[in-house]
Amino acid sequence: MDGLFRGLSKLIKITPVTNDDIVFRLHRQLTVLILFAFSIIVTARQYIGDPIDCLPKSEISSDLLDTYCWIHTTFSIESAWNKTIGTEVPYPGIDNSRGSDRVHHYYYQWVCFFLFIQALLFYLPRFLWKSFENHRLSSIVMDLHSPILSHDERSRQIKIFINYFIAHLGYNGIFTFQYYFCQILCFANVVGQWNEPE
Incomplete structure (x- = not known):
């Protein structure tokens, strides 16, 4: 069973440079991890x-x-839902199937596929953001996250970073738009997959 979930550990990576916020990380890591895990559990029949x-x-x-x-598929009998359990029926919805009031239940055949598709849809904004960002923030930050960097070298790299930031102020509008597009896609994904039980 451990082998089934070993691949999911790759979804949770701790990187020295973070290029998104906590909500985005929860969306792309925790939600995707849970949906993939449940899809595996449902399909792991053995x-x-x-x-x-x-x-x-x-x-x-x-x-x-x-x-x-x-x-x-399976079905339940509509008229058997309100009968007395133990005397008229063995379980709610279970009765002699000669009647025409059958309600078929197809959902259980597709649960694993829908969980997998939902996980892919939740990972899609991360995939797009990785392609848009293309390690840009890691290269800008250089080695500032290194714990063995001397104080003088850190100060020099901070000055280079500040000069780069000032020189390119206003040139990253498309980059900002791409980030907000991925954030809106995350929100639309949550709202689009929110189903009310009938």
């Missing part, structure tokens, strides 16, 4: 257990019947 168990009444093998039940 570690978690059978996703569905059908009760065979004949000589059909249980693996074959489970696969059939998985492919053909």
Whole structure:
């Protein structure tokens, strides 16, 4: 099971130069990590257990019947939701299926795929920002994050940084627009994926 989640550790990297804010990092790291982990858990049938168990009444093998039940979805009986549990029905929504008031439930077949797609959509703003930024801030900061830098060398590099900043003031409008575009994309992503239960 440890091998399944080892690849997810690459999503959380601590870098000496941070080129985004905490909300962006939570969006691209924590949310993506959780969604990928849940997608793996849902699809890891051999570690978690059978996703569905059908009760065979004949000589059909249980693996074959489970696969059939998985492919053909499950359903509940609308009129069985309000019956007395234990006397009329064994469980809410479960009853004799001769009636025509079946409600089919297809969601469980697609959960792992939707979790994976959601994780990709949450990672998309980070992917765009990495391509826009292209290590620009790391090269500007140079070695200022190095703990063994002498005080004189640090002062010299800070002066170079200040001179660069003053010389290029007003030239980074597109860069700023790209950052805000990725932030808006993060917000639109959260709002777009927010579903109210019916």
